[in-house]
Amino acid sequence: YAVMQQLESVSSPTGADRNRANLMLQDTAYHQAKAEIMRLIDEFYRRVDSRTSAAVQNALFKAGLLRGVFIAFGLLLVLMLWRAYRSLFNILGGSLDQLHDALVRLGSGDFSSVIPAGSGRKNNIMAWVSETQVQLAQLDAEHRQAEAKNRRLTQLYAALSQCNQAIVRCGNQQQLFSEICRAAVTFGGMKLAWIGWLDRESGKIKPVAWYGNDADYLQDIEISIDPDNPFGRGPTGTAMRDNRPFWCQDIQKKPATAPWRERGAKFDWKASAAQP
Numbered sequence: 001y002a003v004m005q006q007l008e009s010v011s012s013p014t015g016a017d018r019n020r021a022n023l024m025l026q027d028t029a030y031h032q033a034k035a036e037i038m039r040l041i042d043e044f045y046r047r048v049d050s051r052t053s054a055a056v057q058n059a060l061f062k063a064g065l066l067r068g069v070f071i072a073f074g075l076l077l078v079l080m081l082w083r084a085y086r087s088l089f090n091i092l093g094g095s096l097d098q099l100h101d102a103l104v105r106l107g108s109g110d111f112s113s114v115i116p117a118g119s120g121r122k123n124n125i126m127a128w129v130s131e132t133q134v135q136l137a138q139l140d141a142e143h144r145q146a147e148a149k150n151r152r153l154t155q156l157y158a159a160l161s162q163c164n165q166a167i168v169r170c171g172n173q174q175q176l177f178s179e180i181c182r183a184a185v186t187f188g189g190m191k192l193a194w195i196g197w198l199d200r201e202s203g204k205i206k207p208v209a210w211y212g213n214d215a216d217y218l219q220d221i222e223i224s225i226d227p228d229n230p231f232g233r234g235p236t237g238t239a240m241r242d243n244r245p246f247w248c249q250d251i252q253k254k255p256a257t258a259p260w261r262e263r264g265a266k267f268d269w270k271a272s273a274a275q276p
Contacts, residue, residue, distance in 0.1 A: 093117070093126030102129050111137040152189070159188030177209035185212045191269065194218055198225065198240060205236055214267040221263070230259050239274035246274045 092099055094116070102115045106129070115130040162183035170176040177195045184193035192212035196205035205223040224232035225241045234256050235246040249271045251257045251264050257272070264272075 091124055093124030099126060099129070102126065102133070106133060106136065111140045155187060155189045159183045159186075162187050174209065178211065181209050181211035191267065192217060196223065196236060203232075205240065214269075217263060217267060221260070234260060235272055235274040239276045243276050245276070248272050 089095070098116075105113050105115070111133060113133075115126070115133045117127045117130045163180050166176055166179035166183065170179055181193040181195060184190045190212065192210065192214040194207050194210035194212075194215075197208045198205050203224055203226050205225065207218045207221070210218055222231045223234065223236050225237045226232035227237075227241065229237075231237070232241070235248050238256065239246040246256075248254050248257055251269050251272055252261055257264070
């Protein structure tokens, strides 16, 4: 500034003026002033760098702190969710899908499928649902048994009614026997009904009337009333000899039906009855 002011103070600077001005730009005072200016500029940049570095470090610290807080919060949330899941699992006794499937089966009337009691607490929802399923299955079985019994009784009463009508309607013994056999199968639900007549001379019982698809059972059958004869200790022989009904609930296991077991197995029979 001093050099420019000096040159501007003369109207026509000479070479000497210019030399003096150049010397002023090269002297010690000029370099000191320039060095002081550069020092201030360096100090400014140093302070800017220091401030920027401090701001970056502060931002990194805050970011690290926030990251740590978020991680801790995430872990805490996962722990809380896990504890909530375990608590819910113990209360339910299984997963929501398992409970839903069990309730759907019960709601649809499927009581036969076994529902696991569940794990965790002893008293859980799955255990209650399982207990309910067992009770409903038992009630359903009893209901079905009652229905089957009622249906069976209805069939037997219908067969009895038809037999009573046949007694009034039929004109001879053979027709009566045939109608009774037909009523027992058609209305009573039997697979085969037959009537045998005792031959006093031989002591054997001969079929005289029958009805049913399994009538081949009677072909060449041997039945006696002689208690010493294996063919006389069966349901029919015992009923005729003792003059009492004989019920066999398991043809394939009862000793009395041993002589006819193979014959009856061909028709998948389970039980039989003989009326004197």
